Amino acid sequence: MVPDIEIQNLSVCFDTARGPVYAVRDLSTTFWAGRISGVIGESGSGKSVMGMSLLRLLPNTARVTGKCFFGQEELYSMPLRQLRKLRGAAIGLIPQNPNASLDPVMKLGRQLTESITTHGRRNRREANRQAAEMLRRFGFEDPERILGQYPFQMSGGMNQRLVSALGLACRPGWVIADEPTKGLDAVIRNQVYSVLRQIYTEYHSSMIVITHDLSLARRLCDDIRVLYMGQIIEQGTAEEVMDRPRHPYTAGLIHALPSRGMVPIPPPDPRRLEHTGCPFYPRCRQAGERCGREKPGDYPLPEGGKVRCFLYA
Numbered sequence: 343m344v345p346d347i348e349i350q351n352l353s354v355c356f357d358t359a360r361g362p363v364y365a366v367r368d369l370s371t372t373f374w375a376g377r378i379s380g381v382i383g384e385s386g387s388g389k390s391v392m393g394m395s396l397l398r399l400l401p402n403t404a405r406v407t408g409k410c411f412f413g414q415e416e417l418y419s420m421p422l423r424q425l426r427k428l429r430g431a432a433i434g435l436i437p438q439n440p441n442a443s444l445d446p447v448m449k450l451g452r453q454l455t456e457s458i459t460t461h462g463r464r465n466r467r468e469a470n471r472q473a474a475e476m477l478r479r480f481g482f483e484d485p486e487r488i489l490g491q492y493p494f495q496m497s498g499g500m501n502q503r504l505v506s507a508l509g510l511a512c513r514p515g516w517v518i519a520d521e522p523t524k525g526l527d528a529v530i531r532n533q534v535y536s537v538l539r540q541i542y543t544e545y546h547s548s549m550i551v552i553t554h555d556l557s558l559a560r561r562l563c564d565d566i567r568v569l570y571m572g573q574i575i576e577q578g579t580a581e582e583v584m585d586r587p588r589h590p591y592t593a594g595l596i597h598a599l600p601s602r603g604m605v606p607i608p609p610p611d612p613r614r615l616e617h618t619g620c621p622f623y624p625r626c627r628q629a630g631e632r633c634g635r636e637k638p639g640d641y642p643l644p645e646g647g648k649v650r651c652f653l654y655a
């Protein structure tokens with residue numbers, strides 16, 4: 343049985359020259375096994391930091407507090423040696439920046455087969471076959487040739503698909519995909535969508551998909567969480583969140599899509615910057631007086647979702 347991923351009170355703070363920066367603030371949520379969960383939100387809202395915290399891949403300057411249960415195990419405090427066994431095998435990663443995660447001086451074939459043999463106890467030939475199969479799924483018609491090349495011989499879009507193949511190569515029970523369609527054109531985006539969907543159905547992999555691609559989120563995901571300044575401000579089924587957004591911020595994100603009128607979320611009102619209330623207060627068109635004074639809680643919606651906004655208290 344693949345366990346759920348249960349985050350409890352996660353905060354991540356970076357110590358920077360200009361002082362502490364909170365990337366994630368007291369975030370608690372459970373990603374259910376057997377589902378594809380989408381995470382959306384503007385750039386800088388903490389999506390990647392939350393995702394990377396699960397595999398403890400944040401830089402040393404990150405201070406992480408909170409807990410994350412993966413079955414009986416607690417990911418943030420388990421010995422690194424033990425965590426390494428989970429990486430790739432139990433929890434696969436499709437990282438946001440393919441160039442940073444591929445080794446520039448190692449042939450792609452070796453990078454792929456090494457990740458398969460380290461975890462799978464398979465022999466090299468079997469690993470090669472598995473690597474080639476995964477590459478073919480991602481649209482590489484001549485995988486043998488690709489396996490003999492170096493990352494710099496590939497385009498950015500190819501490397502993006504390569505790290506996706508790499509992340510899925512060991513058929514992990516959980517996959518964290520951080521912007522798997524970034525920089526890809528519409529045809530290839532569709533292909534990545536189809537592969538993720540196939541992997542989900544064939545291997546029963548559970549997924550966390552972080553994305554700016556709202557149409558991908560709507561089509562691929564069962565449920566969606568919306569992040570704003572390191573907090574989940576709305577969550578629900580993909581259908582509910584995308585078709586009936588409740589939080590003014592979620593509605594703003596969706597209305598900023600070209601297909602929905604491209605109405606941008608307003609910049610912060612300078613008169614509202616000093617406040618002790620809702621983090622979205624300075625930019626919210628629907629804010630009342632209470633929103634500037636008090637922080638809203640998580641209010642349940644009749645359909646099963648939750649929203650952090652006084653409009654639904």
Ligand SMILES: Nc1ncnc2c1ncn2[C@@H]1O[C@H](COP(=O)(O)OP(=O)(O)OP(=O)(O)O)[C@@H](O)[C@H]1O
Nearest residue numbers: 356358363365384385386387388389390391392401
């Ligand atoms: N190494 C770091 N040092 C300092 N601050 C960081 C570091 N990494 C991330 N941050 C800060 O943490 C916040 C969240 O970053 P994160 O990368 O999680 O955003 P994101 O939602 O993934 O954005 P994007 O959609 O652009 O990928 C940002 O304010 C960012 O500047």
Ligand code: NI
Nearest residue numbers: 389390391438
């Ligand atoms: Ni990110």
